[in-house]
Amino acid sequence: MPFTVYKGEVAIMLEFLQQLVNGLSLGAIYALIALGYTMVYGIIMLINFAHGDIMMVGAFVGFYSITLLGTNIVMAMIFAMIACAVLGVLIEKIAYRPLRKSTRIAALITAIGMSLFLEYMTIFLIGPQQKVFPHSAFPHKEYDLMGLLITNKDIFIIISAVVLMLILQYIIKMTKTGKAMRAVSVDREAAVLMGISVDKTISITFAIGSALAAAAGVMVGVYYNTINPLMGIIPGLKAFVAAVLGGIGIIPGAMVGGFVMGILETFVSGYGSSLYRDAVAFGVLVLILLIKPTGLFGKDTGEKV
Amino acid sequence: MRKGVLRRLSVFVLMVFVLGIVVGCGGGDQKTGDGDKINVGLNVELSGGVASYGTNCRDGAMLAIEEINAAGGVLGKQLNPIVRDCKSLADEAMSVSAALVDEGIVAQIGPLTSSNVQGSTPVLMDNGIPLIAPAATAPNVTVDEKTGETLKYIFRVCFIDPxxxxxxxxxxxxxxxxxxxxxxxxxxxxxxxxxxxxxxxxxxxxxxxxxxxxxxxxxxxxxxxxxxxxxxxxxxxxxxxxxxxxxxxxxxxxxxxxxxxxxxxxxxxxxxxxxxxxxxxxxxxxxxxxHYSSQDTDPKIVAFVEAYKAKYNKEPDAFAALGYDAVQLLVQAIKDANSTDPVKIAEALANIKDFEGITGKMTIDEQHNPVKAGVIIEFKDGKQVMNTRIQP
Missing domain, CATH: 3.40.50.2300 (Response regulator)
Known part of the structure; x- marks a missing residue:
């Protein structure tokens, strides 16, 4: 594919912008996954380690709705979001709710168990091989903006991530459900006294968080073409770092954290060395925990969802 | 007290066991000649994870043995293949080798994977019998990692990964x-x-x-x-x-x-x-x-591919070709040594020069790796097409 080639300073500027586009796409995926981590933590103080695997399940639901049902990409994403919302609610009901009164470490270990269960159940059901996301579901197009190469996938991912985040903000700030979620995260007992159904609110939180992860899963399928049962582990960990970076439990923090992580990784690969990328990503986690454990947006008190 | 007795007893049993292995290995009487037959051991993976490698390699090797015997054998003697399954396991490869040594082989061909070859290596090194690995590509297969010395009896016909x-x-x-x-x-x-x-x-x-x-x-x-x-x-x-x-x-x-x-x-x-x-x-x-392409138009390869297809009704892959070459290389070494003594065969193997195999012309270097040709495969509209053969 020929594209406009520039020399000198223009070329340096263009490369910078190209890396920024790469970083934004990656960051959008991290941000969507990080949102689920942060929402669940905000409301029941649990790091849901199965979250990355819910993303994987979403990718597979999207894959099968395209290959078996022949749906288009948007419908596949909606199916995946619905399926994972149900899955998230079920996981909370079966695995986490019985442990809500027990120690936090017990719930954390259950989450790790749930993560392994999802991974190996998928391997058991459909095998460990990678599956190729159908190319026909999203024909590749690219746009040459004066030397800057943008693909329709980049646009699709960034736009759908932003739209989903706006919907999320609307739900949390403007609706009764959102108000309930905020109330439960601030003080669960007081919320009960105000007539809020805590169980229902927690279920909704899991549903929304898991649906966002499912959307991210379908995006990964579209963007990287292959999906496999263990694909959720690394993005899950990176998104967890993103959530901590932004301040775990704080929704705008997860969005910013996700984008920062994506851009940071891209720039480390692009301008430093591709071999230091993961070291930098996890180094950020160590630094944040040492310097500002509450994250970029963290405050000692304040609203958390 | 009971525990102490038990421990002493188990140490004793262990010692007897170890002694048995040492004696068993050392005592492999090498009845290599066996009249007018030359015993060649095939220690290959016929079951387990990489069964397809071993099966195809065996088929290639058996084709070579048949052709050689039909042409009158080596030094006037027929080759007698002894095929054993190492079940794709390194420790099984080791016990299969011990059994083959007892049966009086002059050389072993296989196993296919580097780790299984390494399982088999100690037995053949102790008994002074050459092993020709058809497809073990890890660099450390033919070299002692601690001392950096070349293993005297371990050879291969494939190039190493790097x-x-x-x-x-x-x-x-x-x-x-x-x-x-x-x-x-x-x-x-x-x-x-x-x-x-x-x-x-x-x-x-x-x-x-x-x-x-x-x-x-x-x-x-x-x-x-x-x-x-x-x-x-x-x-x-x-x-x-x-x-x-x-x-x-x-x-x-x-x-x-x-x-x-x-x-x-x-x-x-x-x-x-x-x-x-x-x-x-x-x-x-x-x-x-x-390593090789079955699309190669070299007349030698065309002949091999046709013979293989006629016998097995399938396309020979790289493992079949390497198995074929392993047997041919062994035969060349027996001829060069003018003897079926395993130590002399190993010396001849180390000195092989410009041997013409299906997978290319090879010369064994001082680390027992062949310096040989490889093929370049090109993707053309989604098909693998042989582009060229590179002889370094």
Whole structure:
């Protein structure tokens, strides 16, 4: 594919912008996954380690709705979001709710168990091989903006991530459900006294968080073409770092954290060395925990969802 | 007190056991001649994880043995194959070797994977019987890792992994005319690192320049950042030694970023997933090295492919060809030594020069690795097509 080639300073500027586009796409995926981590933590103080695997399940639901049902990409994403919302609610009901009164470490270990269960159940059901996301579901197009190469996938991912985040903000700030979620995260007992159904609110939180992860899963399928049962582990960990970076439990923090992580990784690969990328990503986690454990947006008190 | 007795008893039992093994190994009386027959052991994987490697290798080896016997055998004697299954397990490979030694073999062919060969190695080293590995490509198979010394009785007919880097560098520089190259390697495996190292050495020796060196790790899915950087260097050729799981999406992303330069890699690219993930148009102008191609038009290879197809009704893969060559190499060594004494055969194997095999002309170097040809396979509209044969 020929594209406009520039020399000198223009070329340096263009490369910078190209890396920024790469970083934004990656960051959008991290941000969507990080949102689920942060929402669940905000409301029941649990790091849901199965979250990355819910993303994987979403990718597979999207894959099968395209290959078996022949749906288009948007419908596949909606199916995946619905399926994972149900899955998230079920996981909370079966695995986490019985442990809500027990120690936090017990719930954390259950989450790790749930993560392994999802991974190996998928391997058991459909095998460990990678599956190729159908190319026909999203024909590749690219746009040459004066030397800057943008693909329709980049646009699709960034736009759908932003739209989903706006919907999320609307739900949390403007609706009764959102108000309930905020109330439960601030003080669960007081919320009960105000007539809020805590169980229902927690279920909704899991549903929304898991649906966002499912959307991210379908995006990964579209963007990287292959999906496999263990694909959720690394993005899950990176998104967890993103959530901590932004301040775990704080929704705008997860969005910013996700984008920062994506851009940071891209720039480390692009301008430093591709071999230091993961070291930098996890180094950020160590630094944040040492310097500002509450994250970029963290405050000692304040609203958390 | 009871515990102490038990412990002493178990130490005693263990000692008897160890003694038994040592005596059993040392006492392998070498009735190699066995009248007018030469016993050749085939210790191959016929079941387990890599059963297809062993089965095809056995078929190739048996074809060679049949042809040789039909032509009158070696030194007037017929070859007598003794085929045993090592079940794709290193410890099973070891006990199979011990059994074969007892049966009086002059040499062992197989197993196929590097780890199974290493399982079998101690038995053959202790008994002074040569082992010819058809397809073990790990560099340390023929060398003692601690002392760096070549293992006297261990040989192979395949090239070692890193050698593929040398082949691809020659191809890039001589056939594609590349002056500059970028390397984007799988930095999480010895395979990727080894190929990259040898590519760089050879390419620079040919006067080329490496303009970028990047790395990825297993399970990576996003390569765009490093690829964008490589794009800005505008290399004539991009070398991507790695396995298809990462390489296929990498190539796709490279083409989507507008990188049109030819790309190359090693036999880790050899998978149907390459086409389904990267898509056929993106794979055009990409090449990888392999041991052999059944599409080769060399008359020797055509004859082999036809004979093999006639006998087994299937296409011979690289393992079949390497199994065939292992037997032929052994026969050459027996002729050179003019003896069926295993020690003399090993000495002859170490001195093999310009042996003409199906997988290329080979000369055994001082580390018992063959210096030999490899083939370059090209992806053309989603099909693997043999491009050329490189003789270093």
């Amino acid at each position: 050698f593929q880097g040398t082949l691809m560098a020659e191809f890039a520089a001589d056939n594609l005319g590349a002056k500059t190259a970028a390397i984007y390697k799988d930095a999480s495996t010895d395979y990727g690192k080894g190929l990259a190292e040898y590519f760089k050495k050879t390419f620079e020796a040919k006067g080329g320049t490496i303009v970028a060196e990047e790395g990825f790790v297993k399970d990576d899915r996003d390569f765009k950042a490093a690829l964008t950087r490589i794009r800005s260097k505008n290399p004539d050729f991009i070398y991507v030694p790695g396995y298809y799981q990462e390489v296929a999406p990498l190539i796709k992303q490279a083409r989507e970023l507008g990188i049109t330069a030819p790309m190359g890699g090693g036999d880790g690219w050899d998978s149907p997933d390459m086409v389904s993930v990267a898509t056929a148009p993106n794979l055009n102008n990409t090449y990888f090295t392999n």
